[in-house]
Amino acid sequence: MSPQALVFDAYGTLYDVHSVVRRCDEFWPGKGAALSQLWRAKQLEYTWQRSLMRRYVPFSQVTREALAYACEALKFALDGATEDALMQEYLKLAAYPDVPGAQARFKLKQAILSNGSPDMLEPLVRHSGLRFDAVLSVDELKVYKPAPEVYQLAVDRLGVAKEAVAFVSSNCWDALGAKAFGFTVFWIDRAKAPVDRLGLRPDRIVGGLDEVLL
Amino acid sequence: MSPQALVFDAYGTLYDVHSVVRRCDEFWPGKGAALSQLWRAKQLEYTWQRSLMRRYVPFSQVTREALAYACEALKFALDGATEDALMQEYLKLAAYPDVPGAQARFKLKQAILSNGSPDMLEPLVRHSGLRFDAVLSVDELKVYKPAPEVYQLAVDRLGVAKEAVAFVSSNCWDALGAKAFGFTVFWIDRAKAPVDRLGLRPDRIVGGLDEVLL
Numbered sequence: 001m002s003p004q005a006l007v008f009d010a011y012g013t014l015y016d017v018h019s020v021v022r023r024c025d026e027f028w029p030g031k032g033a034a035l036s037q038l039w040r041a042k043q044l045e046y047t048w049q050r051s052l053m054r055r056y057v058p059f060s061q062v063t064r065e066a067l068a069y070a071c072e073a074l075k076f077a078l079d080g081a082t083e084d085a086l087m088q089e090y091l092k093l094a095a096y097p098d099v100p101g102a103q104a105r106f107k108l109k110q111a112i113l114s115n116g117s118p119d120m121l122e123p124l125v126r127h128s129g130l131r132f133d134a135v136l137s138v139d140e141l142k143v144y145k146p147a148p149e150v151y152q153l154a155v156d157r158l159g160v161a162k163e164a165v166a167f168v169s170s171n172c173w174d175a176l177g178a179k180a181f182g183f184t185v186f187w188i189d190r191a192k193a194p195v196d197r198l199g200l201r202p203d204r205i206v207g208g209l210d211e212v213l214l
Numbered sequence: 215m216s217p218q219a220l221v222f223d224a225y226g227t228l229y230d231v232h233s234v235v236r237r238c239d240e241f242w243p244g245k246g247a248a249l250s251q252l253w254r255a256k257q258l259e260y261t262w263q264r265s266l267m268r269r270y271v272p273f274s275q276v277t278r279e280a281l282a283y284a285c286e287a288l289k290f291a292l293d294g295a296t297e298d299a300l301m302q303e304y305l306k307l308a309a310y311p312d313v314p315g316a317q318a319r320f321k322l323k324q325a326i327l328s329n330g331s332p333d334m335l336e337p338l339v340r341h342s343g344l345r346f347d348a349v350l351s352v353d354e355l356k357v358y359k360p361a362p363e364v365y366q367l368a369v370d371r372l373g374v375a376k377e378a379v380a381f382v383s384s385n386c387w388d389a390l391g392a393k394a395f396g397f398t399v400f401w402i403d404r405a406k407a408p409v410d411r412l413g414l415r416p417d418r419i420v421g422g423l424d425e426v427l428l
Binding site for chain 1 (some may be wrong): 256259260262263264265266267268269271279280282283286287357358359360361362387390391394407408410411412413
């Protein structure tokens with residue numbers, strides 16, 4: 001079946017999560033990369049662990065809690081003002097430079113399907129100026145990726161068969177979760193990492209959104 | 215309710231996962247710690263991701279797949295013989311030195327509740343010489359920690375109320391999964407790490423099994 005909708009992951013795929021590095025570096029010179037990396041790793045872990053524990057909280061809270069953990073682990077003092085400043089940074093992440101040109105070229109419905117809660121996702125999309133036919137959040141399901149009901153949400157809300165969805169993510173485990181569900185999957189290997197060993201392969205491995213050809 | 219059963223996590227709690235470092239170091243001198251760390255991190259990630267994807271495979275397979283990923287990421291060539299040798303190491307992990315003395319002191323039912331599949335867990339326990347009233351594996355449930363049904367398995371198989379179970383883990387997220395379920399929880403903070411920010415606190419934070427007092 002030829003693709004009728006293009007569904008994007010947001011964080012790390014369209015928007016560069018590590019653009020917070022600069023801001024972290026202002027507070028802890030030379031250590032922004034280490035903080036940003038641990039913050040991101042814990043943020044993801046907490047989404048998986050909370051989903052399995054059935055103790056969902058919105059991504060904004062997970063992100064704040066992961067920041068607190070990362071700062072304590074690295075022995076950085078984190079006051080309320082610094083925490084707020086770093087959380088604000090998440091609302092204005094930079095889009096990757098390959099995104100706007102690629103978007104203009106696609107002649108399909110385009111949607112975001114993200115872990116982000118609406119309080120983070122909506123300001124981010126608005127600030128970036130990028131346009132989508134739908135911005136879908138796991139928040140209404142109270143479970144995070146890669147649970148299959150997350151990918152089903154795109155099918156339900158876009159009104160297209162799963163076989164007609166092309167899904168794009170730079171998070172390999174997310175791409176493979178979507179593949180297991182039944183989407184056609186493009187993995188953007190921005191970090192030149194190996195394919196995750198989860199018993200599946202992406203349909204295509206590309207270097208950027210500009211290499212996604214339909 | 216006073217405790218009637220003591221339930222232990224296995225990997226990292228009773229048995230030192232990083233005792234594989236030495237063996238890794240034999241194959242890749244000076245790089246054993248880096249490999250062991252990435253291997254362990256991916257092993258855990260895959261348990262969470264596969265549980266959410268509902269694509270369970272036994273822990274022995276997850277462990278093998280995580281090793282393959284870690285070697286590829288670090289650009290280490292991994293042949294079949296080396297892979298087998300490292301996997302064999304998991305069957306004879308060293309117990310932490312505080313374990314046997316503490317076990318002798320406890321006057322309760324003692325059980326293991328582990329992610330490990332029986333093909334890994336049974337040889338490990340046998341090799342270590344440690345004795346337990348029950349060795350329980352998530353394998354019969356086809357889902358990994360911290361899903362609540364895992365902790366329920368201990369209740370069902372030991373025949374004790376959840377309020378009468380004391381649970382011990384060095385993995386904070388596992389301790390908090392057990393706490394969310396309703397156990398009394400001891401977190402062994404072997405790595406001197408912060409408490410994970412999952413909305414709960416362990417009942418006690420201890421430095422080793424010898425500090426678990428009931």
